[in-house]
Amino acid sequence: MPELPDVAGFQEYLEANVVGKTIDHTSVKDDRILEGVSSHELYPRLKDHSIQSIQRHGKFLFVGLSSGGYLVLHFGMTGEVKAFRNGDDQPSHTRLLLAFKDASNLAYVSKRMLGKVSFTEKRDRFISEQDLGPDALSDRLDRDRFLAILSSRKGNLKAALMDQSLVSGIGNVYADEILFQAGLNPADSIEDLEESDLKHLYPVMRRVLRVGARHQGHSEEYPAGYLLRERFEGGRCPEFHGELTVTKVAGRTTYSCPQCQPRKGS
C-alpha cells in the first residue's frame, strides 16, 4: 500500500513526466474513484490548464493547475501513476486519464478501486477537511510538536503512528520499520513509554521515511538491518535473533522482534 515514501516516489515521477504540460482532455473510466466531484464538474476544471506543481501531504498528492486549483490523488491499496505516449497501450486498470496536448498521457491506475481522486480550490482547506495531521517529513513537524502530539494520546503506539489525523503519511509497513529501528514494541501503549523513548522515536521516524523515499518499492535495496527486507513469512530479525514475530496490532499484520523490541507495558 502506498505510504509516504511511495507517494514521494510518485511525486518525483510526476515532476519528471507531467509538470509544464497542458491538459487537452480528461477521461474518467470509473466514477467510483471520484470523491466530492463528478466527472462533469471535473472536466472543465482541467481542460486547457497546465500542470504547475506537484505537492505532497502525507499520502496525498496535489497536482497544481494553472487555474489555481488542485487535482488531488490518493492511492488506496494499489494505486499508482503511469505516463505513456499516444499509440502505446493504455495501462490496465486505468481509472482516470489525462491526455496532454503534446500527445503524451497520464494514467491513474488503481487495481482494487480503493484510491480516490478529488478536486480542491484550496489545498489547506482540503487538508483540514480531511482531518490530516502535519506531514511526517514536513519542516513544521519538529521534535517538540511530534512529542506533544503523541503525548496527548493514550493507547496503542503503532495505531497512533498510523493515525493520519495525528501525523500524516505513515502506514502499516513503515510503522513496523520505524518501531523496529527505534527498539519499541508495536503492542505497547504510549502511556507505558518514557519521554526519552518518544524523543528517540522522532529522528528514527524521519530517517526511516527518508531512506524509504530513496528506495521506494525496491525492498532489496534497503540498508542491511532493515526489517522491510524481511517482511514476509519466515522473515528473520536483521540482528540475528531468529524468525520475526507476526501478530495483529491495531487490526494490521505486524512484524517485530521480541528481543530487539522488548515490551515495556504489560
Ligand SMILES: [Zn+2]
Ligand atoms: Zn532482533
